[in-house]
Amino acid sequence: MTVHLVNPSNVSFGTAVITPRWLYVLAGATPAALGEPHLVDETLERSDPTTFMPGDVVGIGIHTSNALRGYQVGRAARDRGAYVVFGGIHASLYPDEAHELGGAHSVVTGDGEDVWATVLEDCRGGAPAKVYDGGKVRGDRFVPARWDLLPRDRYMWASVQTVRGCPKHCSFCSVWRTDGRQPRTRSADAVVREVVELRRRGFRFIALADDNFYPVTLQDLERAKRRTDPQRFEELAAVREERFELMRGLARLPEDLVFFTQVKMEAAEDPEFLEAMRRARIVGALVGVESVAPEGLQAIRKDFNLVGEALAERLQRFRAHGLHVLGSFIFGLPTDRRETFEATLDLATRADLTFAQFVTLTPFPGTVDFARWEASLKGHEPHVQGVPVTRHWLIPDEHRPKLYSPHPTMSPQEIRRHTQDVWDRFYSIGQVWRRSRCVRSVRSRLAFVIISKLYRQMYANTGISTDSARVNRAARWARWLARPCRRLFAARPMPELQMPA
Ligand code: SF4
Numbered sequence: 001m002t003v004h005l006v007n008p009s010n011v012s013f014g015t016a017v018i019t020p021r022w023l024y025v026l027a028g029a030t031p032a033a034l035g036e037p038h039l040v041d042e043t044l045e046r047s048d049p050t051t052f053m054p055g056d057v058v059g060i061g062i063h064t065s066n067a068l069r070g071y072q073v074g075r076a077a078r079d080r081g082a083y084v085v086f087g088g089i090h091a092s093l094y095p096d097e098a099h100e101l102g103g104a105h106s107v108v109t110g111d112g113e114d115v116w117a118t119v120l121e122d123c124r125g126g127a128p129a130k131v132y133d134g135g136k137v138r139g140d141r142f143v144p145a146r147w148d149l150l151p152r153d154r155y156m157w158a159s160v161q162t163v164r165g166c167p168k169h170c171s172f173c174s175v176w177r178t179d180g181r182q183p184r185t186r187s188a189d190a191v192v193r194e195v196v197e198l199r200r201r202g203f204r205f206i207a208l209a210d211d212n213f214y215p216v217t218l219q220d221l222e223r224a225k226r227r228t229d230p231q232r233f234e235e236l237a238a239v240r241e242e243r244f245e246l247m248r249g250l251a252r253l254p255e256d257l258v259f260f261t262q263v264k265m266e267a268a269e270d271p272e273f274l275e276a277m278r279r280a281r282i283v284g285a286l287v288g289v290e291s292v293a294p295e296g297l298q299a300i301r302k303d304f305n306l307v308g309e310a311l312a313e314r315l316q317r318f319r320a321h322g323l324h325v326l327g328s329f330i331f332g333l334p335t336d337r338r339e340t341f342e343a344t345l346d347l348a349t350r351a352d353l354t355f356a357q358f359v360t361l362t363p364f365p366g367t368v369d370f371a372r373w374e375a376s377l378k379g380h381e382p383h384v385q386g387v388p389v390t391r392h393w394l395i396p397d398e399h400r401p402k403l404y405s406p407h408p409t410m411s412p413q414e415i416r417r418h419t420q421d422v423w424d425r426f427y428s429i430g431q432v433w434r435r436s437r438c439v440r441s442v443r444s445r446l447a448f449v450i451i452s453k454l455y456r457q458m459y460a461n462t463g464i465s466t467d468s469a470r471v472n473r474a475a476r477w478a479r480w481l482a483r484p485c486r487r488l489f490a491a492r493p494m495p496e497l498q499m500p501a
Helices: 022-030 064-079 089-093 096-103 116-124 189-201 218-226 231-251 267-270 271-280 294-299 306-320 337-351 367-379 390-395 413-426 430-440 440-461 468-489
Strands: 003-007 017-019 038-041 057-061 083-089 106-109 131-133 155-160 203-209 258-263 282-291 323-330 355-360
Touching: 003 022, 003 064, 003 390, 017 231, 017 430, 022 038, 022 057, 022 155, 057 064, 064 083, 064 089, 064 096, 083 096, 083 116, 089 096, 096 106, 096 155, 106 116, 131 390, 155 468, 218 231, 218 267, 218 282, 231 271, 267 271, 267 282, 267 306, 267 390, 271 282, 271 355, 306 323, 306 337, 323 337, 323 413, 337 413, 355 440, 430 440, 440 468
Parallel strands: 003 038, 003 057, 017 155, 057 083, 083 106, 106 131, 155 203, 203 258, 258 282, 282 323, 323 355
Antiparallel strands: none
């Protein structure tokens, strides 16, 4: 019996930006007695169904965007006589769907690492259960990834997780509902050990793939302090201290390491935290700005973000501490107007953002927005290709609408066109060259230009474009650009590197 783990994707680039961490973690949770698992990341190349044999187990991890492709892989594996097991956020939310459409024998809901060995044992015994509840695994039980199984020279960045869960409750995000609101942190030692292993293998760029690397804000601490019961304050203070301990550990690693993560904007108000990030060489972070208008932020329950000049200044503060920001913006909020696109582009330029992404509002299952939207359409959902739009991930890619909620003042085409225009202008060669001043040498500036262009090809043109010729062209470009790009990120392996004292 061979264990196959498949990360489904519709587009394969041959080279990928970030390692899909779950594949290597679940490989780590696979008992050695069952042999080496066979890992397939379809962002590199398609899986080959002829490799699935009767009695094998095929584990498929899905999120909403790749669920449909995951179901194709599942059905192909079942037809070949293999046991099919689904996991991941989407399968946790819709276990029945994986059974109905993906040929699943079993679905694992929640975290996979604790329950995976039982699932495999049951498959070997010929009696897998329909559903396994993996629950929320404690931080000290997160399984280290099997980086020894990585294919050579295919990824630009490795990924390490340090915390799961987020105490905030943004209405467009499912993290706080699926991963919980209590941050579950991993010990600094465990994280540092994994980073050392990756550096030994020649990775110097590492994404700290957390939902929120800054889970406790100064305001959270202030609020907890005012409570009569000190327990909450003590819990939050402990989580904060663990973050500092981790960053002290990272700071002791080789100086050529570079980290990237995700933080909330409130981190800009915490100079002590930003300084610790700088010392740990966390040089970049994705920051969810979402909207530049107060009404927009209120609409998505993210009114803890700032707007206008204060917003630009807050974002600039990250740069003052040496942190490059990838700002993330959402278009299509009911409060957006035509002027919003220009205002957002202007803000992104003034706020010294190094990169930016502009996404259109999509109600993702597991979020408050989705539940509200689904309820509002109940009984009269429009259908596309026979699929109700409230199951939009089941509509084939080429027919899938790019926007789902009617907007009070703009048509979906208008929103999509303006969004594309903002991408085009933010990533125009002139703007990219101007931003490339954030690095010093001409070689680094050229590398910055290539990476900016690649980012745009991979995420904008293949994501929001409705023009299939443009999507195909972008995928070809991305494939072509990705190879030389990867070399820019590679480093000489350091097999002799020791854990810091
Ligand atoms: S968007 Fe970020 S801050 Fe908001 S709930 Fe999700 S992870 Fe937390």
